[in-house]
Amino acid sequence: MPTVKEILNDTKKRLKEQGIDTYSLDSSLLVSEVTGLTKIQLVTHDRDEVTEEQINRLENLVKERLKNKPMQYILGHCEFMGLDFKVTENTLIPRGDTENIVEEVIATIENSGYNTVLDMCTGTGAIAISVAHYTKAKVTASDISSKALEVARENAKILNADVNFIESDLFENINETFDVLVSNPPYIESEVIPTLMEQVKDYEPMLALDGGKDGLDFYRNIINQAKNYINQNGCIVFEIGYNQGGQVKSLLENAGFVNINVKQDLAGLDRLVIGFKL
The missing domain is CATH 3.40.50.150 (Vaccinia Virus protein VP39)
Known part of the structure; x- marks a missing residue:
């Protein structure tokens, strides 16, 4: 199974190619959402493997973001x-x-x-x-x-x-x-x-x-x-x-x-x- 680092980099690449200016931040938020890891843990646990369920959920969220759906609606909350x-x-x-x-x-x-x-x-x-x-x-x-x-x-x-x-x-x-x-x-x-x-x-x-x-x-x-x-x-x-x-x-x-x-x-x-x- 892919690691946290691999799915984070892949998500960044896809959002950047779509022309989303906030691709790096958005990618971190999306991967955090599906893995339950904090922003810091995305770095300290970057070699952890992700599950198939997490990959599928991330794919659904990424597809929504690629349609320019606001991150707040995708995540369901905002500060x-x-x-x-x-x-x-x-x-x-x-x-x-x-x-x-x-x-x-x-x-x-x-x-x-x-x-x-x-x-x-x-x-x-x-x-x-x-x-x-x-x-x-x-x-x-x-x-x-x-x-x-x-x-x-x-x-x-x-x-x-x-x-x-x-x-x-x-x-x-x-x-x-x-x-x-x-x-x-x-x-x-x-x-x-x-x-x-x-x-x-x-x-x-x-x-x-x-x-x-x-x-x-x-x-x-x-x-x-x-x-x-x-x-x-x-x-x-x-x-x-x-x-x-x-x-x-x-x-x-x-x-x-x-x-x-x-x-x-x-x-x-x-x-x-x-x-x-x-």
Whole structure:
């Protein structure tokens, strides 16, 4: 039977030939998945033989990656804010960029003494669960997708996070008010979606991507009603696309929010907007 080193090198070769930039990392993750070895053990146990069952399983996973299926969907989980989240094709894959919005919410809670948070369009529950994990706030999360909420509830259970989940089309089933309303809504322009990378447009749920003609549909709909659901002196926090800061800021200003700030990510691109209700 082949060794760990042999199947790792073969996997790297196949992914590289397919033009997958992350072929080395992906190969290590896939071989680790089927052998149960850590990244370090792939080196220290590289002469260990693998079983036929492991080879067959690896082959199935490699075929999925060669089709540009995202690694997170192949493995069924991903890391976010130091926590391990289950992901399925019914949920958007949590991105590292979204950690910016979580960190902003956590800092705002700590600085302002906020106690209640609503995460709208929660998907995997990554934002809500992270906020619940790292603060003492009472967290509610909503999504229109029942399948996404199944994943979010499972993540909360696994991570021992106390989050109240509500199936709701935006505010339809929301009956409380909150100190913080946070959302990473769909914000990609409809006509841009066909130009996205295959692993995004072909696998991630369109429901979580399409923000309408100009990408702002969900911001408008949320902002138009948000003041009815935010407590006095509370705030609203959005993740945004790199080119949407000025537009979302204007929407918030027109709705009467104050002290509005557009903030950048580590790459210097506009990534979130925060505003306050007097």
